[in-house]
Amino acid sequence: MEIVKPQWKKPPPSANDVVSTLPLYRSAPPLEVRLEDFELYAIDRLRVLKGVSDGLSRGKRPEEMEKLVNDLWKANMRHPLPSEVTNKDIISHFVLRLVYCRTEELRKWFLSNEIALFRYRFRLLSPEAQRLLMAEFDLPYKPVTTAEFEGVKEKLHLVARSTGQLKPTASDAIFYKVPFEEVPELVAGRRVFICKGYAYVAMNQVVSLVVTQFRGLLSKALVLTNRKWTSTIREEEKDRLTPIVETLCTSYLGPDYSQPKEFAEVSIKDIDQVAKSSFPLCMRHLFEKLREDHHLKHGGRMQLGLFLKGVGLKLDDALAFWKAEFSQKVGAERFDKEYAYSIRHNYGREGKRTDYTPYSCQKIISSTPGVGDHHGCPYRHFSEENLRAALSRMGVNSGALENVMDKVRNRHYQLACTLTFESIHGLSYDAGINHPNQYFSDSQKFFKSKNNPSGQGEPLDARSPI
């Protein structure tokens, strides 16, 4: 892809117009792009990806995601020239590839949202276009023969029924037999019949096959792009593209809360008080359980420990804090021997010495607490009864409580948390909770400005995208 200043050249007509509604982005197009478009297209696509990411973290159902993707795409990726629509798609993808290739964290974010985008765009295609795209991947799988189908028919029906689908009739009973590792998401959800290492993938599930292929392509490409970026592009483009690339990603991922900023310190003596006033429910629960049981299992120690680090608890204080609790249960000596390491580790003082970042809502919501665990997102992992009790202990009034439960039922866990925040602080909060440390710092800001009515306090962190 050539990046040029204003002169605009018409791109050559695309060779395969039929499939081009959903490109595979195999190689950068031989197009010339104006510098303004370089940035504008990328921002438009980022809006789409951010919307996809929000949709996923709210636990939207596939049908809802389909609609969301369709709406986002229509709203952001239009172009006055019909011939430019596909180019805009391709160009914006390649620009963001450059933007998001540079760290593991960025690659992960980009990969998962581009894949979700691809998945739902694929689902929106006509069957004809889907088949063409499959052909483009050149998948080596043949449909299961009628004889073989007869042999496993019963099992296939059972799987179809277990996933709430209609019984596959003979006419649409096209199944592909593929190694199970090619369709991990179907395996994980027990949505396919698996026998001797092979998964029987129904025609309406091929999206998973295609997505696996696409993921493979993109993930390899990102690593290559990164290599190119560090070896040549960054230096060559340091006056032109590099500054654009480097600012494009930060506006969207938001702060990672690894370094406490606003309230640089929280000391042990204040911790109970701030826990009561400003911890989100997930952390309050862990905190109270720790005080009560003098113990937390690994998942809980990680979730709470990193949060406290983000809140501003210094390493020495953190050690003292955890020790005070754990030693009541296991004794001080065992604490020093067995638990202190992982606390220092969280602060980057042991092992590979990475300064770990506190968990985001998305990570907490997708965790899987088991027996004896107290971590996770209460809005998702508590039973309704326990959640109601916990919320009323927090001081959520009964009117707001019903609204929160309503969000929970629709699996909008972060919205439920946002409503809780609003109810407790008595204000409207448009930013939406995405991170427990965001909840904490905005809560603290609120109390500061309340105690300091001269209005000198900072405004709430209503972070708007870009």
Place this chain on the structure above:
Amino acid sequence: MDRDESENGREDMLIDGQKQGNVSVPREFNVNYLKLYYAKLFPYADMFKWMSYGNDGKHPACDQSYFGRREFSFTLENDIYLRYQSFNNVLQLENSIKEKCPFKIDIGPVYSVDPAKKNAYAQSGDNVFTPVERELIFDIDITDYDDVRYCCSGADVCLECWPLMTVAIKVIDTALRDDFGFNHILWVYSGRRGVHCWVCDGKARRLTNEQRAAVADYFRVYKGNENSSKKVSLTGPALHPFLVRSYSEVLERFFETKLLPSQNIFSTEDRYEKILEMIPDKTATSELRGKWQTKKGSKEDINVVRWEQLKNTLQSGKYKAQGLRRCVEEIVFSFTYPRLDMEVSRHMNHLLKAPFCVHPKTGHVCVPIDPNHCDEFDPTAVPTLLQLFEELNIGGTRAEDDNEWDRTSLGQPISFFRSSFLQPLLKSCKEEMESSYKAKLQQSKSPLSW
């Protein structure tokens, strides 16, 4: 999650729920016995053969660096933790173990480069130090069943609750073989309160983290945590064939014939209330509660009687329409379905204790379990260090022969390990190597390839 943390998590999860101050060393275990064990009994050559997967041969396709890129990690007597140990041959492995006398040996993944030199590679910028192969592993721990066993809790295990592990082996082993098509599967007693599973097929060792997670999720039915009462949720109008098979071939019979009477799960109000909580229909639960609150003298086991009543009620025409039938299955699954430690299986670089280690708290050797005869496995009868020590002494100081263990009760476990796991595994490694080598030769002969 980062590996360092989670192994650490595993580390201290092992001590979760265990009483403090338990410093007294059991009679079955002490350092001197352990030294003797490492000197005379530990099967170094077999471990090396296994972990080499055929790469220790003379075949041109052998990767001589393979074994040397495997991470071992030792936990020494004073909880000193040595990670990223690596060895180029069996002698190095043997000498290091004899010298350091680790209380615990963990096995990690095969990395892209020698893990002992990982820091040197870290300097080079590009992240070349990364796991490339790892057995697919499972860890099942009886402490995760504390809410369904009344005989023991925490680290304790007895013959009443051990069958829960047997059931787990049966369910998982069958699915690994029949569904996923794996053949080289090793089950090992963890030495105290659980079992480990190593799936060693080439295809299993090369699974990505995402694919491992998918297999683990395929097995995941149990979703309970401390803050929700419903532990198992089976939705949809039918069950997946894997669940149907597990239920009809293993779980149902085990629940009704073994667990029900041995754990007395309906015998008191506390206990049956926990089961009634899993039924979402108030009329049905109060109907059952009414029957159970008045005690009637009966010759039959009260648990069996109440279970039959529950089944009849939920499966009667009155409630059938509301889908309460599924509740019966949910209850059986809640009590008996395997509870895997998901994190262990999900990532390539999770460490797992090596077979034939000795558990320092019990002195039990981590011996293989035959999945085809797992009903006969008795965790309390597993050889201990003390026992092996005595058996060696009885034999006296005979001339050194290389099969010391044949004189001890370790002989049977080791010969089982060889005949039913190691030999078939090495045979298929050899075949796999041969065929991939041939394919490569073919390719390089093809005129188009240049």
